[in-house]
Amino acid sequence: MSGSATDRRLFRKRTVRDVDPGGKRVLVRVDFNVPLDRDGERVSVADDGRIRAALPTIEHLRDREARLVLVSHLGRPKDRERELSMAPVSARLGELIGAEVRQAPAVVGPDVEQAAAALAPGDVLVLENSRFEPGETKNDPQLSDALSRLADLYVDDAFGAVHRVHATTVGVAERLPAVAGFLLEREVTMLSGLLEDPGHPFVVVLGGAKVSDKIGVIERFLEIADAILIGGAMCFSFFRAQGLPTGDSLVEEEGVEPARRALERAQRSSCELELPVDLVVADRVAADAEWRQLDGVEVPDGWMGLDIGPRTARAYAERISQAGTVFWNGPMGVFELAPFQEGTRGVAAAVAAVDGLSVVGGGDSAAAVRQLGLDEAAYGHISTGGGASLEYLEGRELPGLAVLAD
Numbered sequence: 001m002s003g004s005a006t007d008r009r010l011f012r013k014r015t016v017r018d019v020d021p022g023g024k025r026v027l028v029r030v031d032f033n034v035p036l037d038r039d040g041e042r043v044s045v046a047d048d049g050r051i052r053a054a055l056p057t058i059e060h061l062r063d064r065e066a067r068l069v070l071v072s073h074l075g076r077p078k079d080r081e082r083e084l085s086m087a088p089v090s091a092r093l094g095e096l097i098g099a100e101v102r103q104a105p106a107v108v109g110p111d112v113e114q115a116a117a118a119l120a121p122g123d124v125l126v127l128e129n130s131r132f133e134p135g136e137t138k139n140d141p142q143l144s145d146a147l148s149r150l151a152d153l154y155v156d157d158a159f160g161a162v163h164r165v166h167a168t169t170v171g172v173a174e175r176l177p178a179v180a181g182f183l184l185e186r187e188v189t190m191l192s193g194l195l196e197d198p199g200h201p202f203v204v205v206l207g208g209a210k211v212s213d214k215i216g217v218i219e220r221f222l223e224i225a226d227a228i229l230i231g232g233a234m235c236f237s238f239f240r241a242q243g244l245p246t247g248d249s250l251v252e253e254e255g256v257e258p259a260r261r262a263l264e265r266a267q268r269s270s271c272e273l274e275l276p277v278d279l280v281v282a283d284r285v286a287a288d289a290e291w292r293q294l295d296g297v298e299v300p301d302g303w304m305g306l307d308i309g310p311r312t313a314r315a316y317a318e319r320i321s322q323a324g325t326v327f328w329n330g331p332m333g334v335f336e337l338a339p340f341q342e343g344t345r346g347v348a349a350a351v352a353a354v355d356g357l358s359v360v361g362g363g364d365s366a367a368a369v370r371q372l373g374l375d376e377a378a379y380g381h382i383s384t385g386g387g388a389s390l391e392y393l394e395g396r397e398l399p400g401l402a403v404l405a406d
């Protein structure tokens with residue numbers, strides 16, 4: 001079952017509720033950095049979760065007759081690659097809101113200013129991929145000035161990008177009245193609920209490939225959680241730190257030393273740091289690979305661990321089922337391939353069944369929930385932020401949030 005209701009008192013920034021956007025041009029920073037499907041020339045949105053998550057803010061503003069200018073990055077373009085145009089994303093947004101969505105030819109410039117000026121109340125214009133402008137990631141003042149000329153009000157609803165100091169997240173917010181959208185408010189409120197008042201036992205499940213991405217949250221959660229359950233390829237950095245053979249498994253070498261330190265800290269902590277006790281191994285990463293269950297974790301040469309094993313999955317599910325609060329970030333294995341998805345499925349199903357607050361963080365875990373056909377509504381909150389949610393939980397300041405009006 002899902003967790004507690006959103007407690008807005010935890011959110012200390014002004015939001016779209018606090019402003020009257022009627023008739024105004026509103027620049028809304030969204031995180032429409034979504035996976036795409038390519039079929040020859042045809043490009044479409046493979047997972048529209050992030051677009052749907054921004055709809056409450058978009059609908060709220062349209063209902064109040066705002067003229068909407070939406071801006072997002074998409075991928076990490078190097079040279080305005082056509083395949084990273086926002087056009088397919090705009091098309092999907094149009095389907096979701098059942099209205100015409102205009103696609104601007106660029107991020108800024110005279111044509112874009114004209115298109116923004118021509119918007120009628122309720123109209124929606126989507127700017128081109130913000131990273132087509134080299135000034136975006138440098139938080140360039142000129143780009144921020146040009147963006148601010150497109151609107152009277154700035155709304156940040158891009159939780160997934162709020163840890164970036166970019167022109168569309170910080171620069172323009174310094175130049176316009178700037179408030180948060182509903183998604184940003186909900187994300188911060190749900191995640192701060194984990195830190196400020198978690199129900200116990202507080203169980204944290206972390207997977208994915210890299211320890212280095214997660215070491216900050218591991219250290220933070222060693223102080224406040226009751227158990228941290230590790231899965232995904234990152235467990236091999238821990239096994240390497242323990243001197244165990246990892247065969248041909250993916251091992252993040254830079255993660256080995258941080259993993260060793262985390263194991264040491266866990267010894268002094270009341271929080272248990274649990275590693276898999278068995279694995280699913282294969283001869284390569286492929287749906288038709290030769291694979292088998294390994295009763296243990298010492299991976300022989302010629303084999304690589306691609307999922308946690310069934311004993312681990314059962315033990316983790318049991319731990320999760322007793323949780324008062326659970327936070328899950330990162331798949332337990334290569335869930336995209338059928339032989340290696342049972343660990344992630346087991347964890348995802350157990351998290352969905354928790355009575356207390358359940359929060360799923362990170363694009364990969366959210367994608368796993370959808371790909372495995374699980375009911376998104378069964379989770380208290382599925383975060384749209386990957387790096388942003390981890391940085392928030394580590395206790396770091398989010399610049400795109402800090403800049404908004406209190």
Ligand code: 3PG
Pocket residue numbers: 031033075076160161164363385386387388
């Ligand atoms: C994400 O996918 O986590 C966000 O959209 C941020 O993307 P970035 O890591 O390329 O800044």
